[in-house]
Amino acid sequence: MTAMLNVKDLRAYYGQVQALHGLSFSLNEGSLTTLLGANGAGKTTTLRAICNMVRSTGAIEFEGKPLSGQSTENVVRLGIAHVPQGRGTFTTMTVEENLQLGAITRNDKKGVVADIERMYEHFPVLKERHTQQAGTLSGGEQQMLAVARALMLRPRLMLLDEPSFGLAPLIVRELFNILGKINRQDKVTILVVEQNAQLALELADKAYVIETGRIVMSGSAAEIANNEDVRKSYLGY
Amino acid sequence: MELFINQVLAGIATGAIYACMALAVVMIYQAIDHLNFAQGEMAMFSTFIAWQLMQWGVPYWWAFLLTLAFSFAGGIAIERMLFKPLAKAPILTNVAGFIALFAIVNSVAGLTWDFTIKQFPTPFGSSPFLGSQLISTHQAGMIGVTVGLLILLYLFFQFTRIGLAMRAAASLPESARLVGINTSWMIALGWGMASAIGAIAGILIAPVVFLEPNMMGGVLIYGFAAAVLGGLTSPLGAVVGGFLVGVFENLAGTYIPGVGNELKLPIALALIITVLVLKPAGLFGRPIVKRV
Numbered sequence: 109m110t111a112m113l114n115v116k117d118l119r120a121y122y123g124q125v126q127a128l129h130g131l132s133f134s135l136n137e138g139s140l141t142t143l144l145g146a147n148g149a150g151k152t153t154t155l156r157a158i159c160n161m162v163r164s165t166g167a168i169e170f171e172g173k174p175l176s177g178q179s180t181e182n183v184v185r186l187g188i189a190h191v192p193q194g195r196g197t198f199t200t201m202t203v204e205e206n207l208q209l210g211a212i213t214r215n216d217k218k219g220v221v222a223d224i225e226r227m228y229e230h231f232p233v234l235k236e237r238h239t240q241q242a243g244t245l246s247g248g249e250q251q252m253l254a255v256a257r258a259l260m261l262r263p264r265l266m267l268l269d270e271p272s273f274g275l276a277p278l279i280v281r282e283l284f285n286i287l288g289k290i291n292r293q294d295k296v297t298i299l300v301v302e303q304n305a306q307l308a309l310e311l312a313d314k315a316y317v318i319e320t321g322r323i324v325m326s327g328s329a330a331e332i333a334n335n336e337d338v339r340k341s342y343l344g345y
Numbered sequence: 346m347e348l349f350i351n352q353v354l355a356g357i358a359t360g361a362i363y364a365c366m367a368l369a370v371v372m373i374y375q376a377i378d379h380l381n382f383a384q385g386e387m388a389m390f391s392t393f394i395a396w397q398l399m400q401w402g403v404p405y406w407w408a409f410l411l412t413l414a415f416s417f418a419g420g421i422a423i424e425r426m427l428f429k430p431l432a433k434a435p436i437l438t439n440v441a442g443f444i445a446l447f448a449i450v451n452s453v454a455g456l457t458w459d460f461t462i463k464q465f466p467t468p469f470g471s472s473p474f475l476g477s478q479l480i481s482t483h484q485a486g487m488i489g490v491t492v493g494l495l496i497l498l499y500l501f502f503q504f505t506r507i508g509l510a511m512r513a514a515a516s517l518p519e520s521a522r523l524v525g526i527n528t529s530w531m532i533a534l535g536w537g538m539a540s541a542i543g544a545i546a547g548i549l550i551a552p553v554v555f556l557e558p559n560m561m562g563g564v565l566i567y568g569f570a571a572a573v574l575g576g577l578t579s580p581l582g583a584v585v586g587g588f589l590v591g592v593f594e595n596l597a598g599t600y601i602p603g604v605g606n607e608l609k610l611p612i613a614l615a616l617i618i619t620v621l622v623l624k625p626a627g628l629f630g631r632p633i634v635k636r637v
Contacts, residue, residue, distance in 0.1 A: 159523070184525040198513055198518035200631075209513050213525035214507060261524065 112137040112297050113158070113265060117168035120150075120157045120321075125154045128164070131134045131322040135265070140298045142145045142312040142329065144342055146304050150321040151301040152193055159183050159190050170265070170317055185213050190265035194252040199243030203234055206253055208243050210260030220260070227256040230286060255283070259290065261268035268292075268300040272307065280304065284311050305342035309333040317342075351479050358484035359553075360591020361491035366561075366568025367575065367583035368498070369539040374577050375515040376535035377428065379439045384543055385565030387423075389558060390450050391416040391544030392551050393458050396404035396465060405468045409548060413541045420540025423531045453557040455538035465551035466613045494545060495584055502580075511535060563610055567594065570613040574620050576630020585628065589615065608620045 111134040120128040128150050132267050135141050145151050159180050168175040177185055179207055183189070189210075198206050209219040228235035231252045237245060242253060251271055258266055268287070272280040284307055294323040302308035309315060315332040317325040325332065332338050371517035380461030381387075387407050391412050431442050457506045473479075476577065502508040514521040514531035521528050536608065546559065546568075571590045575582025590613065598609050620627060 161519070161522075179527075180522040181374060181525045181527050184523060190523050192520070192523060196517065196523060198517055198520060200516055201512065208377075208506075208509060209524050209526075212513075214512055257524070 110137055111135065112139075112171060113272075113299075114167070114169040115154075115158070116165075116167040116169075118154070118157055118164060118168065120164040122153075122160050122162065127162075127321055128157065129220060130166070131318070131321065131323055133326065135297055135299055136314075137297055138291075138295055138312055139287070140300070140309040140312050141314045141316070143299065143301045143318060143337075144303075144308065144332075145301075145318040146341075147303070147316045148320075151318060152269055153321075155190060155192075155269050155299070155301060155316070158267060161187065164341065171309070176218050184261065185266035188267065189258035189261045189263070189265070190256045190267045191258045191269060191271065195250050197245075197250050197253060197257075198243045199241065201242060202239055203242050203253060204238045206257050207260050210257035211262075213261065215315050216266050223260055223262070227259065230259075230289075231256055248275050248283070250284075251275060251283060255286065255290075259294075259296075263296060265297045265299070268298065270301055270303060272302060272304045280307060284308075287311065304339070307342075347479075348436075348599065350614070351595075352599050353592055354480045355484065356592035356595035357588055358480065358487050358573075358591070359550075359589035359595070361487045362564060362569040362587075363571045364491055364584040364587025364589050365542055365549070366565055367568040367571035367587045368495075368580055369391070369546070370568055370572045371544040371575075371577060371583040372535050372539040372542070373485060373581055375580075376532040377432070377439075379436070380569065381442070381539070382440070382443040382565075384449060384539070386447050386450040386454075387420070387480075387540055387560030388543035388547035388564075389453050389561045391419075391540070392465070392547035392556060392560075393454055394462060395544075395548050396551075398555055399460070399466065405466065408477070412544050412548065414591075415493050415545035417537040418515065420536040420538070421533045423540070424536035428536070429533070444577050451558050456463025456595055458558070460558055463556040465556045467552040471552075483552060490545065491584075492550060494542065498580065506606045567591075567613050570616045570620075572627075574627055577629065578631055579629035582629030627636070 112307060113134045113135040115134065116132050118128050118131040119126060131154060143151050146227065153162055156162045158168055158175065160175065160178055160183055161180055168243050170186055172186065190290060198209060204224065207224050208222065211223065214220055233249055234253060242250065245253060255271070271283055275283070285297060287300070288311055300308060307327045311330060312329040315327065316323050317338060325335065325338065346526055353362040370381060391500060394415055395408045395412040397404065398411055403411065427446060429630050469482045471481045474482045474485040478573050500598050500616070501513055510526045511531045511534060514526050514528040518528045550564060551560065567590055571586035572583045574589060575584065575586025592607050597604050597612050598606060604612065
């Protein structure tokens with residue numbers, strides 16, 4: 109298998125404060141990888157660095173092309189969809205407009221219309237509410253919308269920042285099932301950052317654990333789930 | 346009664362100009378969160394361009410279209426050269442930028458075309474509209490052009506891809522970048538459109554106030570009053586605000602003793618202050634809640 113995303117010696121800074129201290133990892137094409145870590149470990153920063161939303165050094169390569177120096181919008185145009193923390197919903201616009209915005213860089217009008225219908229099949233609740241302002245949706249519905257919006261790009265790689273945050277357990281399970289389906293059926297490579305380690309490890313094939321801006325452990329999801337330290341620190345048993 | 350209707354209609358006509366200025370102000374406010382104090386001067390400069398073209402023998406509507414194209418390009422150029430570098434600067438730096446722009450445009454216009462007032466033609470004529478004494482054809486034309494412009498803008502923002510992208514960039518820049526929108530160019534486009542809308546306002550009001558470098562001073566203050574009244578975040582509010590301010594100004598000038606023509610301007614300022622105290626978000630604006 110070839111690596112789709114290669115991150116080498118990534119360091120990121122907020123002003124004078126260094127948040128990442130030389131992170132290296134890679135994602136295989138078609139894989140579903142999770143990045144685990146406590147609050148403030150640098151998970152969100154890692155995702156933001158990939159999309160060049162934070163000042164960083166080091167090398168990031170996507171399908172052989174270097175991403176450093178590219179603007180955020182150009183990184184996205186390469187096929188990397190980023191579902192940010194807090195979902196980034198355009199709350200004053202309708203559900204359907206949010207989906208259209210996800211596909212704003214695409215030129216195939218018919219394909220976009222067909223994809224919107226496909227999203228309504230994936231997420232029937234969005235179809236019911238397609239003319240509503242997105243801000244009136246519940247948290248779970250907004251997260252579904254954020255995932256659907258990201259998929260409208262027809263991404264090759266999808267980055268998700270704590271999709272389970274603030275959602276009821278049942279909704280989280282439903283969402284993760286959909287993510288698994290997207291990964292297998294649509295062949296979208298997924299990197300998901302999570303605090304809900306248990307669910308993330310069930311879903312993923314591969315996992316990295318990050319602490320204070322460094323990767324401290326990596327392996328298959330099963331290995332990580334059985335690791336004594338991880339179980340104590342992140343799974344709580 | 347005839348006087349009342351007359352004043353209301355005349356108010357709607359000048360209100361159309363305030364609506365255009367308010368719309369231009371709101372477009373830039375939405376894009377960069379600042380009031381463009383130089384909006385009026387930019388409109389005045391555009392009007393001089395139209396006048397110059399007509400002096401050279403270009404027919405009215407060709408001059409109109411060429412001026413719009415020039416203003417659009419000029420608005421983009423100003424954003425790229427002056428305000429893009431200031432994007433992350435503090436508010437006061439931006440205000441200084443606007444004042445500098447105001448002074449430069451005003452002086453360059455004065456230097457090029459001097460400060461004597463000039464006649465500006467109207468394509469609509471100034472005979473009574475439809476035989477009625479209430480309103481002139483030029484006033485009716487001002488209303489018609491503004492309403493047409495509004496409909497076009499509405500269609501643009503609701504039904505075109507680039508309009509959707511501009512709305513997204515204005516409401517949530519970070520999310521807009523994450524769907525691949527080049528927000529920086531959306532801001533420049535907003536400047537170009539605001540500048541062109543201002544040019545329309547200038548060209549329409551010039552036959553009434555006459556053309557000279559300081560012609561837009563009062564108009565811009567009414568435009569600000571309209572934008573504040575309607576809500577700085579709402580293009581629709583800006584337009585409704587424009588018409589309301591126009592009518593209010595005329596009725597106050599007519600019926601409140603001692604106001605007359607001379608004291609109309611303080612009324613606009615009083616209106617701004619009243620709205621900011623009683624309903625800061627304006628009639629149609631949404632209150633801005635910032636998380637701290």
